[in-house]
Amino acid sequence: MWPPTPRKTEWIPPGQSIEVAGYTLKDGMVYVGSRLRAVNAPGTEPALINPSLEVASRPNRNGQGMRYWPSYSDISPASRAGYLEWLSSGRRSPTAYIGYVFLFFYGLERRALIELGMDSAALAEARLIEEEVQSLLEVHTENSSFRSYASAFLDVLRVRRTGEDGLLKEAPQFTLRHAGAASFDVRVAVGTAASKGLPLPADWALAWAVEASDAKLRTPAVRCPEEFQTLFRARYQRDHGAGIVPRAKKSQVEARYQPASASFAGIVRLISASVTEASETSLKPVRELIEDCCDSLESYSRWVGKNPDARNSMSALALLPPELATSMEGGADVQALRALLRQALGDKTSAPVAATDLLKHWPTATSGKLSKSEAVGLAQALEKLGHGMEPDPRMGGAVLSADESAQLFALPPDSPSAPSPSYLSALAMLHLAASVATADGTVSTDEVTRMESMVEAAQGLLVSEKARLRAHVSWLLARPASSAGHKKRVEALTPEARKSLGDLLVEVAVADGSVSPQELKTLSKLYAMLGLDENSVYSRVHAASAARPTAATEPVPMRLAGAPERGFAIPAPPPEKGERLALDMRSVQAKLAETAAVSSLLGSIFAEEDAPPPVAPVSPPATESGVGGLDALHTALLRALVVKPEWPRSEVEKLASGLGLLPDGALDVINDAAFEVCGEPLLEGDETLQLNEQAVKEMMS
Numbered sequence: 001m002w003p004p005t006p007r008k009t010e011w012i013p014p015g016q017s018i019e020v021a022g023y024t025l026k027d028g029m030v031y032v033g034s035r036l037r038a039v040n041a042p043g044t045e046p047a048l049i050n051p052s053l054e055v056a057s058r059p060n061r062n063g064q065g066m067r068y069w070p071s072y073s074d075i076s077p078a079s080r081a082g083y084l085e086w087l088s089s090g091r092r093s094p095t096a097y098i099g100y101v102f103l104f105f106y107g108l109e110r111r112a113l114i115e116l117g118m119d120s121a122a123l124a125e126a127r128l129i130e131e132e133v134q135s136l137l138e139v140h141t142e143n144s145s146f147r148s149y150a151s152a153f154l155d156v157l158r159v160r161r162t163g164e165d166g167l168l169k170e171a172p173q174f175t176l177r178h179a180g181a182a183s184f185d186v187r188v189a190v191g192t193a194a195s196k197g198l199p200l201p202a203d204w205a206l207a208w209a210v211e212a213s214d215a216k217l218r219t220p221a222v223r224c225p226e227e228f229q230t231l232f233r234a235r236y237q238r239d240h241g242a243g244i245v246p247r248a249k250k251s252q253v254e255a256r257y258q259p260a261s262a263s264f265a266g267i268v269r270l271i272s273a274s275v276t277e278a279s280e281t282s283l284k285p286v287r288e289l290i291e292d293c294c295d296s297l298e299s300y301s302r303w304v305g306k307n308p309d310a311r312n313s314m315s316a317l318a319l320l321p322p323e324l325a326t327s328m329e330g331g332a333d334v335q336a337l338r339a340l341l342r343q344a345l346g347d348k349t350s351a352p353v354a355a356t357d358l359l360k361h362w363p364t365a366t367s368g369k370l371s372k373s374e375a376v377g378l379a380q381a382l383e384k385l386g387h388g389m390e391p392d393p394r395m396g397g398a399v400l401s402a403d404e405s406a407q408l409f410a411l412p413p414d415s416p417s418a419p420s421p422s423y424l425s426a427l428a429m430l431h432l433a434a435s436v437a438t439a440d441g442t443v444s445t446d447e448v449t450r451m452e453s454m455v456e457a458a459q460g461l462l463v464s465e466k467a468r469l470r471a472h473v474s475w476l477l478a479r480p481a482s483s484a485g486h487k488k489r490v491e492a493l494t495p496e497a498r499k500s501l502g503d504l505l506v507e508v509a510v511a512d513g514s515v516s517p518q519e520l521k522t523l524s525k526l527y528a529m530l531g532l533d534e535n536s537v538y539s540r541v542h543a544a545s546a547a548r549p550t551a552a553t554e555p556v557p558m559r560l561a562g563a564p565e566r567g568f569a570i571p572a573p574p575p576e577k578g579e580r581l582a583l584d585m586r587s588v589q590a591k592l593a594e595t596a597a598v599s600s601l602l603g604s605i606f607a608e609e610d611a612p613p614p615v616a617p618v619s620p621p622a623t624e625s626g627v628g629g630l631d632a633l634h635t636a637l638l639r640a641l642v643v644k645p646e647w648p649r650s651e652v653e654k655l656a657s658g659l660g661l662l663p664d665g666a667l668d669v670i671n672d673a674a675f676e677v678c679g680e681p682l683l684e685g686d687e688t689l690q691l692n693e694q695a696v697k698e699m700m701s
Contacts, residue, residue, distance in 0.1 A: 009033025
């Protein structure tokens, strides 16, 4: 059944085959022969396949009876048959007994660490061994012991193959591992950058920071590793260009490799004579960047945790950081929205799109209707695709109604997602001016031009804010006249700002050369709201019209007694002593922006009129200690919830509101903490929330 006489011991190189006990061992990479001493231990090399030893006819495939550090010479004949069968099958069976994989791995360690030199043939063979170990690791990655040994061995093989200078040109085998101390290849790569004053590439900086830290990576980095690494690379380049240059220490890079094989009888010392260690003080900006990336991925990570099969959805897109959203291909709903944007805008910078068309591509709780949070989500999704939407609730706009149109526009880079005081003051002026311009049911070209000039003249605004205001003007002027919310928009203005705003509204009214009775009526209402003399409206309109640069060249239209009033034009030249309005738009804007009151409009100036009053937060007991890493408020909510196994959502919302917490956000925070502790959510369900008893036990223990 096997050759009766031992043969000379030899290493069967990659690509060659040999027959042992009726099994054809394909692709070599094994030691075969009668005698080979262990590297640094008494006895025979464990990986040596001795053809003279008995091999059973029935293989032991599950490794029954094998000890922890197996040796081919000591295992049973049935286990030898099982091992030879695995070798002959190609070494890729995912169900193979891991002891057989280790027995083969022992031989690779000996060959690479002891026998191979540095000539071209040896380096070529070492590369084949590296590829073999990588393939085995991919098959048996679930086995933590083999994963640990194989990963460390690959680090050594990579440094050997590339040399110190070539290592930085490759990407590390980054697996978000937490070693507490950087592995050999990472230390050589970082030490090379420090010794030679070279910039450290992003992937090596990340691997160094993760491996050299005793702290665990936060949930977003672990749950979404691809997104985390991509975001880190983008922001590392943004902040550090080609990379940081680590500071060098005086000590040389020295590492210890612990072989899996008992043949070595202990640790193998690895040392680089020309590379010094890098100081971990250089890691401060890298660790800060890791925290920044985790913060930016927090919302997306929570979404993926609750919806693991929807990471390419529209809702997921809305939560991604901009660096990732632009490259996300997305699912069918994202692609459909991209197509709608291309069709609606074409080469234009701004265009109206019916709300019903937008809502086809955005999930809502109530069909055809947006809540405020859903409107915010839609605006965020559009922002990630490089477009803005007006109205945008984040920027002081109303919630889009299903029966109207949104104004979409190309969003300039680095656009803010929160309004500045200057933006809000300009928005307030535009709303009041629009109510005058639309009062007669028509909007002239001159009125549009006047309002656009107000945007251009406004000071203290970013380019992106002006682009958004131009889109908001288009949306405002396409709607019927409305005075809803005007009182709230002006009540915080100073008397000087109110007077300047009154002059501005008159300017808008006379922009087209004709002031209708409806416009006069609206002006009177707004003057009263501003606390100005509404009886002065007519004289101010007369003075402003008289001050226009062009006078009438046609006969003045006359109205017969009793004929219906259609409006009027005032062509007369300005009276010598009449009031002349010479409105300085920059002064108006400056007066509004200077007032502290305008700043107070942030977040409330355009709030919905029927918004419920805020619930006064209830402070938790001062002695409340945090559970599972939660803060005091979330701990208080958790302790209240665990008293019974099931809760109606309405009751949970009351509990959260009583603590001043947003219900959905608070539940996300508690579930994320539970994931950190036990890998499971603590609360599950929709209308009725149920407690996970196992998670409760682990969280509260």
